Amino acid sequence: MIIILLGPPGAGKGTQAARIMAEHGLVQLSTGDMLRAAVAAGTQVGKKAKEFMNAGKLVTDEIVIGIIADRIEEDDCKQGFLLDGFPRTVAQAEALDILLKEKGLKVDAVIEMKVDDESLVDRITGRYTCAECNQGYHDTNLKPQKADVCDSCGSTNFTRRADDNRETVVSRLATYHTQTAPLLPFYSKQGVLRTVDGMADIDDVAVQINDVLNEL
Ligand code: AMP
Numbered sequence: 001m002i003i004i005l006l007g008p009p010g011a012g013k014g015t016q017a018a019r020i021m022a023e024h025g026l027v028q029l030s031t032g033d034m035l036r037a038a039v040a041a042g043t044q045v046g047k048k049a050k051e052f053m054n055a056g057k058l059v060t061d062e063i064v065i066g067i068i069a070d071r072i073e074e075d076d077c078k079q080g081f082l083l084d085g086f087p088r089t090v091a092q093a094e095a096l097d098i099l100l101k102e103k104g105l106k107v108d109a110v111i112e113m114k115v116d117d118e119s120l121v122d123r124i125t126g127r128y129t130c131a132e133c134n135q136g137y138h139d140t141n142l143k144p145q146k147a148d149v150c151d152s153c154g155s156t157n158f159t160r161r162a163d164d165n166r167e168t169v170v171s172r173l174a175t176y177h178t179q180t181a182p183l184l185p186f187y188s189k190q191g192v193l194r195t196v197d198g199m200a201d202i203d204d205v206a207v208q209i210n211d212v213l214n215e216l
Pocket of ligand 1: 009031032033035052053054056057058059060061064084085086087088092163172
């Protein structure tokens with residue numbers, strides 16, 4: 001099964017992807033996570049990507065298509081995968097279709113997580129994660145049960161993304177509307193687009209997504 005989670009930054013793609021991975025055994029491929037790892041490791045790709053990411057702009061299609069083309073060759077992708085943050089342009093979507101076609105595969109469903117723009121700035125600027133286990137939290141909506149201690153692993157080490165500041169978020173949202181939103185008609189034409197209400201609470205969104213996956 002090949003699934004794409006589509007939605008603006010802060011829609012909850014990463015949170016839902018983690019749940020889908022656990023429940024459906026699909027591997028999560030997040031180009032954002034891969035690029036952050038490349039930046040942290042100081043690779044050539046990381047050096048090229050860093051400036052775009054810090055400005056809230058998209059990294060070039062060539063770089064991300066290359067990353068995904070390599071990643072889907074790995075063994076853990078054989079049973080299918082869940083794309084989170086890719087594709088983000090029509091050119092990436094077209095390249096993905098070609099890559100999959102070569103393997104006799106196709107996208108099974110694109111799940112759009114629909115969220116009001118107004119809620120996204122607060123969602124993003126308030127979010128942080130456990131530096132050890134990556135569990136996500138939020139300053140107001142999702143605090144750890146014991147202050148400053150991760151519920152999942154007990155760590156007291158937390159981290160925020162460099163690009164989760166107000167200025168960059170505004171740029172990332174604009175980028176979503178101009179470059180990524182055109183994927184909605186692209187996948188609608190293919191008959192694979194499903195929309196869920198991303199404003200609902202986390203458990204409700206998970207139920208809506210499960211309903212889509214169980215129909216496939
Ligand atoms: P994300 O973690 O998905 O919010 O991605 C963080 C940043 O990584 C984005 O703002 C872009 O700069 C870059 N990025 C991630 N995925 C892509 C992609 N598919 N195409 C271009 N840039 C990307």
